[in-house]
Amino acid sequence: MALLHIAEPGMSAEPHKHRLAAGIDLGTTNSLVATVRNGIAVCLPDEQGRTMVPSVVRYRTDGSIEVGQSAVRAHATDPKNTILSVKRLMGRGLRDVAHVEAMPYDFMDSDGMVRLRTVQGVKSPVEVSAEILRVLAARAEASLGGELTGVVITVPAYFDDAQRQATKDAATLAGLNVLRLLNEPTAAAVAYGLDNAAEGVYAVFDLGGGTFDLSILKLSRGIFEVLATNGDSALGGDDFDHRIFCWVLDRANIAPHSREDGRRLLMKAREAKELLTVCEEVPIKASLQSGEEVNLVLTRDEFAHITEHLVRKTLAPMRKVLRDAGLAPEDVKGVVMVGGATRMPHVQRAVAEFFDQEPLNNLDPDKVVALGAAIQANVLVGNRKDEDDWLLLDVIPLSLGLETMGGLVEKVIPRNATLPIARAQEFTTYKDGQTAMAFHVVQGERELVSDCRSLARFELRGIPPMVAGAARIRVTFQVDADGLLSVAAREMSSGVEASVLVKPSYGLSEHEIAEMLRQGMDHAGDDMTARALAEQRVEAGRVLEAIEQALAKDGELLDARERMQIDQSMAALRATLDGADHHAIRQAIDTLSRATDEFASRRMDKSIRGALAGRNINEIEV
């Protein structure tokens, strides 16, 4: 007989219509599955009460497949057929994978994703991930007593289109209905209920077994945007274990050691690390095969001391991610801790000091991502009402924007925005009497149009002639759930319209997307300078044109000396335009505008006199 769970008021499901949903944290080192039961998100354990499944798949010669703990044990004896950290290979070609040489697998390069030769034939990372998902789904179905309606799977915020698609394909292969891929930091924030909290900026500090990811999220109207991500793909809890291991070798004066002794000591190191979270000091005792005895005591202070450089490694990404997001530590409203390694007191302390606030850590950091995914899955299958903004799917892999004066990109829809989405932005005319405007739709992270990909061009004609800056042209970008982009421009006073339909990812291969993203990050500094320079040039052009027009019209208001001074300043500004120094252009603009202050106020007086001349005082409305 089916067992019942307590539903939210008025939300009892019809018999046989229970919609079972699960959230899956498909991690590099470990994976978890969670669900919402009795109104609470819980991770589902196996028969032994373990919630974590090591993300390890072993293909055996007899045709069977092992996943999890038992596969981990086989890693030492059967490395070629025991696949670890397959997540690093998802959606990647052989060239894109870092440290291929360090992996024991028999790689096969192919056009798309890298493949692995195993005793059971050639396997793609998608197939390997599907095996992990199958095990998690089977556990969920056994625990929930029914078939899953749908799942939410989490992916790192920096995953591109190809990696996301590969994750989705793995789920399909495992027979799962993916309700949504959710960014891991977003899932963690959801688990803490931040989506119900006030709007603001949050940081997610994720120190896992072997990777460190840092994300800055902005919450507005119940939707999380990923503002920036950073991290270190080769920093994690395992490095802390290794430091203790080295410390033990050094203190006990032992080396070299056998493989078995090494494994044993590393395990002791790990235990010591975990115990130090709750104890001030721990004994490390071991009898080695070599006959040597280890008998040491490690204190919390000593541990903090020997791993200080590892903690310091997290600081640079923290500073950088904030700089990328254009924020200071005090702008961050809350810090969410994810990953078992964040339990270490000195890591907590470093984060607290950096952001000057206590991080959120009352949920289990190993489970928090899966719990958030479960909460989202529960909403998406319709087990909770009062949600409307929630049914958002997918994200934009690269920002979409428009070319503006000076070859700059104005981003309208940022990268990682959830789909479907519509964003509008107002633009204006650059010249007096301008009646048409050309729009150039581009995609990419760089600041200059020439570095981004051109998607479409269209024109808006019939703008009523107005002075520069008076026209209000509203440009709307809309991307539907299938990733189709339409761009419409509308002049607000006359209502004239023009639009174009484009498919944003058309023609962009995975590789190109990855390359463009990488360049965007690498060139962030250059781009800022290029942007500043282009902006100042545009501004200088605008100022010069306005003054020329004014001189042509009201030049007689100036005496020869004043006129000469203005001409000189204008010449000085023009001279700076050929250079590449945006500060010099800015200074020249400032000098010119000071030189024309007096002229401007005389013109003002003149036009007021002109407006008032010949009119009776009573005719002038106040």
Added chain:
Amino acid sequence: MGITLSDSAAKHVAGFIAKRGKGIGIRLGVRTSGCSGMAYKLEFVDEPEEGDLVFESHGLKVVVDPKSLPYIEGTELDFVREGLNEGFRFRNPNVKNECGCGESFNV
């Protein structure tokens, strides 16, 4: 008579309400649907509705609407574990037969 909770059910209900952070108790009820005529309802209660009957068991409030009561009078709510699955079960003396899955029943 009335409606009661087993020790195990009471412990879990209290825990779930505490974790949920709000709610004064749970509602037990029935409605007509399912393959055998009726189905159980098990929900959190934020505030009782007019006419609701409120029982106390292990210090917890158990709310039942008057129309449901005749069908579940004497029921003990239990919490059981079956393999990896765990959840609540109605031990209802009024039931004549259940559908195979136990999600609906008739009296």
